[in-house]
Amino acid sequence: MAQKAKKELAKSNAAALNNLHIGAATVHAIFLLSHFLLRSRSLLAYALLSAPSLICQYVLETSGRPRYDPNTKALKASGEDLSAQGLTEYMFDVVWVTWASLVAVVLFGNWGWLLWVVVPAYGLYLGAGLFGMGRQKMAQMQGLGADQGATAPPQGNRRSRRAA
Secondary structure, rough: OOOHHHHHHHHHHHHHHHHHHHHHHHHHHHHHHHHHOOOOOOOOHHHHHHOOOOOOHHHHHHHHHOOOOOOOEEHHHHHOOOOOHHHHHHHHHHHHHHHHHHHHHHHHHHOOOOOOOHHHHHHHHHHHHHHHHHHHHHHHHHHHHHHHHOOOOOOHHHHHHHHH
């Protein structure tokens, strides 16, 4: 039963990574063709702002690609779950926002790179949420030590607790 789950995860990871690489190759090729054939865009901005996307794709590839035994072709490792929440989800968001920025640059010029500002802004938003949640937990932990006697359930057996 567990081997079936690993095979399904490996299959979905391989499909997701193949779609990711095909999409990236398509969007980057469209940008480069439009740069060289239609209208010149900033290649420096392209290199700087595409680098995080390419790094995220590399990390997703190395962690999510299933590995097979070369001799027996048996599944050795299914890879990390690429549909997981958290950092994996954020890396996919970085890739997709970069693609949207590339399309915006092709259509609207170098002003399309301003769309990429969404990535650090979203990271700051998530970080502020984590910071606020941490502060809330710390306040709860400090308040728990002082008010523990007031919120503790009544002592005794079930019948006496029901009567109280």
